Amino acid sequence: MVYVLDITGSPLMPTERHGKVRRMLKDGKAKVVKKNPFTVQLCYSSTNYTQPVTLGVDAGSKHIGISASTEQQEVYVADIELRTDIVKNLFTRREARRTRRNRKTRYRKARFQNRVKSKHKGWLAPSVEQKIQCHLKKIGDLRQILPITKIVVETASFDLQKIQNPDIQGIEYQQGSQLGFWNVREYVLFRDNHECQHCKGKSKDPILNVHHIESRKTGGNAPNNLITLCETCHKTYHRLSSEEQKKWNLKRGKSFKDAAFMGIMRWTFYNRLKKCIRKLRSSKRLAI
Template structure:
């Protein structure tokens, strides 16, 4: 299992310990639970101690970001903790679309004339859409937490999905990179994403794909990415050294589609890379050395060590430091971003008119919606011990969402807080 995070009596981070060791400390009364997710204990008497270098490694993604903690000891590098952080960028985008449609509807109503407020609205330099900025802020929040709870001294992250310079012009770098073990990884990964892992000529999926020159080299074609596509073995042999215009003479629609797609850049590369650069600039402010790597190197490190494809394992394999690393069988912490509540003053109907006003109070009897709690109910239909997330009411009769279903009508007097809501759910 993943290591347990440890704090000393002054809340300073110590080396993460084995779960068995944490159970011994808790049973002996030498430690107490500081936080449930991620599980963290605090020592009652010990202050300070020797620590090893801990590196926080990240694999930022559009939907899920992999996080790993790696230590370097006498026996080499080892991954001791993993997590996968699921973003809510799509949910944010949909909420903004609904808000925009309501505002557009209000502007187009037949109402009294309202003069224009201002037409000089501009976006500041480095502006990102809220759904993209959310990814940067969420990852930054978790890096800041791990830097507080562990003796971290370095950060490693996958800065770009593809090394675009290697893709466009492999000759710009040293011959060792191009002719060594990493040769072709960046180009192949880029082409797999660009051509959707299908054969460009027959759309075959789930078969071995080969890199194909659209205009053959024997007739003056280059190795530029705009002259490359993917083809199955059958189509590649059938085309041979013929030019694509000759090969697809009887299929003009497919010919136009392939030529247009070959010149079109990868759709999501710019957006994803922009958020990673923003995250990179944010992480540099920590004062730690920040190691960077590309997606091609991450895949090479993972494959050369025969590790499975998961987000947290990709994070452990990022950069040059991910080359020789021991990754035991861990259960990564699944973190899902849920938001921190609603600031909307009122609810609206489908026409945009307010029909229900929200209360300004969020905390009732010391509890807030989203808190993880334990309920010990002595009698009644909800008798027993239950764990879950609570929904508060001003009456003091709470609802509890448990793995076994929702339980309603639980009195606040029977509820004890396990962990305050922090905008995330864990599993």
């Protein structure tokens, strides 16, 4: 499929007549403006007849599914993989800044209220913001090569507590698994019966530690990423190589990070997209 723009840069209907496109490029009647997807621009005035094109967007936290089609055929389809290293990069930057402050400006007082999220209403975490911007950018790129007249966006919701407990109802939504515990550490120790989950008490070490299965940088402090180990096993584990650590077979529980992402970003993405569409309706009819 070759995507076509008129002489003013407005999108026309794509074509599968590759031979004609090749001859037009050779004769100087068209020029290549983009190689992926392959897009050409006409160098002469032409009719601006187009068909209604509907763009469907399956929003996601790791992948975006996109399909554009007319009533007869599908003219564009893509599966876009999103970045997943934002949290890791921000954590690394925070470590570097913290050590630099400790070395050079130790006299400064901590300013815990000096945060962006306390200054700007509607602030979102950078990891969520980046995913929303990727969705909007891809839709904007497609609008430049296709005469899109309608956009359909999926804004599905996820009931995380229902996924974990299918029989939950009523007041049980307000009584989570950590109800009655001071913090996550106390809950994890209670969940594991105050017993080392590796040696099962064989080391006779009375000191218990809460170990992160995945690093705190990427896995966070969620209970499904924590496990109880005695201090002897904990120190032994961190002295092992990565290959030897795999033999311990410590696996975190099921993560609902992707569902949480979608719960946060779905309406923000929809409203921002709708706001962008309103600005375009003055020049071109576009529905969402």
